[in-house]
Amino acid sequence: MSLVRKHSVTIRGHRTSFSVEQPFLEELQAIAAGRGVTLAALVEEVDRERPREANLSSALRVYVLAQARRCSGPALRVQDPQ
Numbered sequence: 001m002s003l004v005r006k007h008s009v010t011i012r013g014h015r016t017s018f019s020v021e022q023p024f025l026e027e028l029q030a031i032a033a034g035r036g037v038t039l040a041a042l043v044e045e046v047d048r049e050r051p052r053e054a055n056l057s058s059a060l061r062v063y064v065l066a067q068a069r070r071c072s073g074p075a076l077r078v079q080d081p082q
Contacts, residue, residue: 011044018043018057027064 002021050059
């Protein structure tokens with residue numbers, strides 16, 4: 001089980017932090033590297049595009065999930081047996 005850890009970055013000239021599990025951080029780093037941007041630049045992009053009612057940590061997790069879905073195709077949906 002991966003514990004949630006806090007990470008700090010500077011975006012738009014100020015320090016901010018987010019808390020995610022190690023596998024999410026590793027995916028964020030891989031996505032940033034694949035796009036040729038820094039982790040801070042990727043976090044800034046997600047922060048800029050997230051709904052204001054969503055916290056940054058949640059927005060980052062959802063972003064990673066969306067990227068994984070784009071790479072793997074549509075998710076299988078379990079049918080309700082009713």
